[in-house]
Amino acid sequence: MKHPIEPIIDLFGFLDESPTMFHATEAIVRRLEAGGFERLGEGDEWTLKSGKGYFVVRNDSAVIAFRVGRKNPWQSGFMMAGAHTDSPLLKIKPEAESMGKNVVRVATEIYGGPIVSTWLDRNLAVAGRVMVKGKGGWEARTVDTERAVAIVPNLAIHMNREVNKGFEYNPQNHLQAVLCADAKGGDGWQVLKGLVAEAIDVPVTAVGEMDLYLYDPQPAVRFGRDDELYSSGRIDNLASCHAILAAFLDAKPGDATAVALFYDNEEIGSRTPMGADSGFTATVLERIVMAHDAGREEFHRALAKSFLVSCDAAHALHPNFPEKHDPAYAPLMNGGPVIKVSAGFKYATTAVTAERFRELCRRAGVPCQKIANRSDVPSGSTIGPMTTALLSVPGVDVGVPMWAMHSVRETAGTRDHLSIISALKELYR
Ligand code: ZN
Numbered sequence: 001m002k003h004p005i006e007p008i009i010d011l012f013g014f015l016d017e018s019p020t021m022f023h024a025t026e027a028i029v030r031r032l033e034a035g036g037f038e039r040l041g042e043g044d045e046w047t048l049k050s051g052k053g054y055f056v057v058r059n060d061s062a063v064i065a066f067r068v069g070r071k072n073p074w075q076s077g078f079m080m081a082g083a084h085t086d087s088p089l090l091k092i093k094p095e096a097e098s099m100g101k102n103v104v105r106v107a108t109e110i111y112g113g114p115i116v117s118t119w120l121d122r123n124l125a126v127a128g129r130v131m132v133k134g135k136g137g138w139e140a141r142t143v144d145t146e147r148a149v150a151i152v153p154n155l156a157i158h159m160n161r162e163v164n165k166g167f168e169y170n171p172q173n174h175l176q177a178v179l180c181a182d183a184k185g186g187d188g189w190q191v192l193k194g195l196v197a198e199a200i201d202v203p204v205t206a207v208g209e210m211d212l213y214l215y216d217p218q219p220a221v222r223f224g225r226d227d228e229l230y231s232s233g234r235i236d237n238l239a240s241c242h243a244i245l246a247a248f249l250d251a252k253p254g255d256a257t258a259v260a261l262f263y264d265n266e267e268i269g270s271r272t273p274m275g276a277d278s279g280f281t282a283t284v285l286e287r288i289v290m291a292h293d294a295g296r297e298e299f300h301r302a303l304a305k306s307f308l309v310s311c312d313a314a315h316a317l318h319p320n321f322p323e324k325h326d327p328a329y330a331p332l333m334n335g336g337p338v339i340k341v342s343a344g345f346k347y348a349t350t351a352v353t354a355e356r357f358r359e360l361c362r363r364a365g366v367p368c369q370k371i372a373n374r375s376d377v378p379s380g381s382t383i384g385p386m387t388t389a390l391l392s393v394p395g396v397d398v399g400v401p402m403w404a405m406h407s408v409r410e411t412a413g414t415r416d417h418l419s420i421i422s423a424l425k426e427l428y429r
Contacts, residue, residue, distance in 0.1 A: 007246060007421060008230070008414050012220040014242045015232045019127040019215040021061040021264045022142045024085040024238055028063050028245060028262055029055070035249045037065060042283075048291040051253035056284055060129055060140055061085060061264035062274035064284045065248065069257040073289050074298040077305030080393075081248070081424055082261030082276070082383055083240035083312060086268075087233070088112035088406045090119060090152075090175060092126065092212040094192055098176065105176040106150070106188040108214065112267030116169045118408040123148030124177065125217040130196055131208035138208060145199045150177040150214055177214055216408045228334055228414055235402055235410040237266065239417060240311035243400075247424030256305075257288060258428045266312070266383055276383035282391060308395030309357065309427055310348060310384030311420065313412075314338040314371050316401030329372040331401045334413035336367030337420045340382075340397040347397035348384035357396045357423070364422035369401070398423075 018024035029039070037053035040046055048054065048068050055065035062085060069076050090108040098105050110116070127144040152175055157163055169175060179191045190204075192212070197204040220232035241262055248260040265275035272278065289299040317330035331338045339354050340347040354370075361368035373379040384397035400420050402412040 004418060007418060008222070010246070011239065011242045011417060012230070012232070015220045015234060015238050018085075018234065018238055019125065019144055019217070020089065020129075020142075020213050021085040022129045022211070023127060023144065024241060025057060025061050025063055025262070026142055028065075028085075028241065029057065031245055031249060032063075032065055046287055046291045048288065058280055059264065059274040060142075062280065063260075063262040064281065065260040065262075066284070066288060067248075067251070067253055067258045068288070069255050070253060071255040072292050072294070072298070073257050073285075073302035074294065074305070076256035077302055077307065078259045078285060078393075079254075079256045079307055079427055080259040080261060081244045081309040081311060081427060082263065082387060083244055083310075084237045084263045084266035084276070084383060085241060086112065086264050086266060087236060087238070088114035088267055089213040089215060090114070090177070092128075092177070092192070092210075092214060094210050094212060095189055098188065103181050104179045104188045104191050106179060106192055108152075108171070108175045108177055110171050110175070111213065113406055115404070115407045116175070117167070119175070119214075120152045120154045120169075122151065122216050122408060124150045124152070124214040126150065126192070126195060126212055127215055128210060128212035130200070130210040130212070132200065132202055133206045133208060141200055143196050143199050143212075145195055146217060148217060149195055150179050152177050152214075218409070222414065229411055230414055231409050231411040233408055233410070235412050236313035236405050237311070239400060239412060240313070240420075243417060243420045243424055244311060246421045247428055250425055251428035254429065259285070261383075261387070263383055270383060270386060277386045277390070279390075281387060285391070303391055303393050306391070306393040307353075307356065307427075308348070308384065308388055308391070308393055309424065310382060310387060310395055310397045311424075312382040312384075312397065312399045313405055313410075314340060314399040314401050315405060316403055316413075318403055324374070324377075326372055326374045329370055331369040331371050333401055333403070334415040335369045335401065336416060337361060337398050337423055338369045338371045338401055340399065341370060341372050342379045344379070345385055346379040346381040348388040348395040349397050350394070353394050353396035357398055360423045360426040361419075363426045364419070366419035366422050368423075
């Protein structure tokens with residue numbers, strides 16, 4: 001390694017301990033609490049102190065953290081960076097189990113837009129959130145089998161000779177996961193409940209409703225001559241969550257109130273109470289203003305002085321598919337953070353906000369690149385446009401370049417991760 005290793009080791013820990021949005025949220029909360037941040041309940045009265053840090057959690061899967069500025073928000077605004085905690089996954093339909101001969105399976109439903117074929121023939125673990133009955137009643141708990149317990153087997157090429165010309169997997173029929181080849185332990189529902197009970201060490205009878213997902217438990221791995229590349233599941237968008245959190249925790253209290261946004265459900269359109277297309281952010285920001293003994297006038301003045309950096313993965317120039325990129329806007333791996341632009345405002349970026357982000361990169365001494373889709377290919381989108389529109393604040397969409405976005409295994413550059421942390425540190429400075 002020819003560059004600092006600690007943030008990358010910490011990133012790998014974060015990726016490995018966050019198989020689902022619930023675990024990512026727990027990992028974020030653990031780091032915030034270790035940094036002295038105090039948890040606030042949305043149903044409680046808020047008393048905030050200047051310079052102190054707080055956070056709010058919704059649905060165990062989204063977090064808004066903030067450090068109260070030395071000046072009032074309507075004097076200095078909110079300096080915000082946001083990302084999403086969720087990634088494409090196969091969600092288990094726990095009760096839709098099926099048994100064929102001696103094989104026990106669970107049905108799955110696709111969450112988000114995974115490259116489906118990459119999920120087959122993987123040793124998959126099960127993780128998510130379950131309701132557990134304890135002495136005080138039902139409580140939500142995260143669960144992770146950690147070990148591989150399932151597989152979605154492919155069909156042999158001898159039975160599908162055309163498979164390498166492209167094959168459309170039918171989610172109802174072809175993506176059921178095999179749990180065991182031994183029907184003695186009961187049906188898939190019972191087997192799954194048994195695995196969950198074992199993983200969290202409670203009796204099977206204490207396990208209630210479950211939000212469970214399959215994931216690839218293979219840890220993040222570095223490679224390349226100088227370890228300049230890494231591959232892992234969920235780099236989109238846990239790497240952005242990690243970069244924001246690292247910069248946010250490192251920052252000292254400043255004049256502006258620093259805000260870190262970690263939304264759920266970006267992969268399915270963000271229109272949930274814990275997604276970016278909700279009232280979550282506005283509610284929290286307004287309550288910060290109200291805790292300063294101020295009202296809506298001051299809230300709107302605060303928004304007028306605010307700024308958002310929305311961080312999500314970008315497509316690096318693919319060496320094997322160069323024709324897929326606009327050659328003038330094809331970011332290079334380890335070429336630095338990428339500013340995303342789109343005429344249709346699929347990204348929040350304008351010339352004004354792009355220059356503002358370039359200035360952060362200049363101050364951090366890191367390179368900066370730009371991406372725009374080919375003009376004949378529609379662009380993706382992310383949390384930037386909806387968050388800036390809902391709040392009426394200017395913003396920029398940025399991210400680190402990567403290959404194979406939404407594959408079960410994605411690849412990105414270690415130097416880019418260090419660069420975006422440095423740029424975000426300048427935002428919060
Ligand atoms: Zn994303």
